[in-house]
Amino acid sequence: MDKPTVLLHLDTDPHPSVFDRVVAVDSGVQHLFSYGGVKPDAVMPLVHGCIFTRGKKDLMRTAVFVGGSDVAAGETVLAEVRKHLMPMFGLSVSVMLDSNGANTTAAAAVVAAGRHIDLSSANSLVLGATGPVGQRAARLLAAAGGHVRIASRQKERAEAVAAGIRKQVPKANVEAVAAGGGDAEDALDERNIVIAAGAPGVMMLPAKHRIACDTLRVAIDLNGVPPAGIEGVELNDQATNRDDCWCYGALGVGGTKMKIHKAAVKALFTRSDAVFDIEQIYDLAKEIG
Numbered sequence: 001m002d003k004p005t006v007l008l009h010l011d012t013d014p015h016p017s018v019f020d021r022v023v024a025v026d027s028g029v030q031h032l033f034s035y036g037g038v039k040p041d042a043v044m045p046l047v048h049g050c051i052f053t054r055g056k057k058d059l060m061r062t063a064v065f066v067g068g069s070d071v072a073a074g075e076t077v078l079a080e081v082r083k084h085l086m087p088m089f090g091l092s093v094s095v096m097l098d099s100n101g102a103n104t105t106a107a108a109a110v111v112a113a114g115r116h117i118d119l120s121s122a123n124s125l126v127l128g129a130t131g132p133v134g135q136r137a138a139r140l141l142a143a144a145g146g147h148v149r150i151a152s153r154q155k156e157r158a159e160a161v162a163a164g165i166r167k168q169v170p171k172a173n174v175e176a177v178a179a180g181g182g183d184a185e186d187a188l189d190e191r192n193i194v195i196a197a198g199a200p201g202v203m204m205l206p207a208k209h210r211i212a213c214d215t216l217r218v219a220i221d222l223n224g225v226p227p228a229g230i231e232g233v234e235l236n237d238q239a240t241n242r243d244d245c246w247c248y249g250a251l252g253v254g255g256t257k258m259k260i261h262k263a264a265v266k267a268l269f270t271r272s273d274a275v276f277d278i279e280q281i282y283d284l285a286k287e288i289g
């Protein structure tokens with residue numbers, strides 16, 4: 001008989017995320033071990049507790065999820081988890097990173113855009129592209145082959161993100177622009193897709209600019225806190241056609257994000273050596289559609 005599934009939930013915040021715990025339960029996880037305030041120096045014994053307890057054939061029934069509101073801290077914990085796995089001896093478990101929901105949200109946004117337009121030839125603009133969600137969305141769009149404008153209110157910050165994406169995606173065709181303080185008109189020029197990934201409650205793109213851009217086909221607003229990040233796009237929009245443009249609001253994307261999150265947690269228990277970071281989560285998201 002199969003051993004019960006165990007998810008080790010490492011959260012960098014003091015209280016492990018209730019959201020991530022509920023999703024784990026709804027994804028069928030049988031035993032959830034949640035730890036809060038996890039720092040890198042605490043990771044080794046936690047990982048050893050995973051890999052030294054079950055036989056090799058049962059290790060796929062144990063997995064690790066890294067979360068918390070600080071994406072950089074989550075990335076550090078993920079790296080530490082990987083450091084203490086020993087796949088060369090078959091002592092490994094699968095691991096997923098979704099701090100702040102950044103990976104699943106960015107994947108959901110890019111999958112939504114890809115439903116309406118060929119991403120390999122699309123011109124995109126990501127507003128708020130210096131945040132964790134925006135950076136990941138921009139990276140996925142660049143990897144798909146289109147031209148991507150990376151926007152920040154400070155062009156130097158956008159340049160830094162663009163340089164990082166060029167390192168991760170050598171073929172990336174990205175351009176840093178200054179926009180995001182409600183002044184996105186020039187940045188929007190000749191764009192087919194706009195994703196607003198600005199901070200909650202900040203209007204990044206006025207309706208008049210969106211409507212005036214006659215090349216725009218997809219507008220995705222990830223901000224769930226009024227006012228909308230893209231003026232005129234409603235929270236529940238899900239492939240809603242407005243002014244000849246397919247619009248998505250935060251809740252419209254959120255449904256897909258939840259499906260991706262659950263599918264990724266389930267996929268953790270299909271093998272013992274998978275790492276679900278942005279690219280792998282996006283691959284899964286494309287299968288879900």
Ligand SMILES: NC(=O)c1ccc[n+]([C@@H]2O[C@H](COP(=O)([O-])OP(=O)(O)OC[C@H]3O[C@@H](n4cnc5c(N)ncnc54)[C@H](OP(=O)(O)O)[C@@H]3O)[C@@H](O)[C@H]2O)c1
Nearest residue numbers: 101105128130131132133152153197198199200222223250
């Ligand atoms: N729908 C979902 O399921 C879901 C899940 C997770 C997150 N979200 C939402 O996705 C969005 C992006 O998340 P995030 O964590 O990446 O965001 P974030 O880090 O809080 O902010 C992203 C960027 O917004 C810009 N920004 C901050 N304050 C601003 C202001 N007053 N005016 C204009 N721009 C400002 C900053 O860029 P510059 O300083 O470089 O301009 C910042 O790097 C948020 O609205 C979040 O709530 C949605």
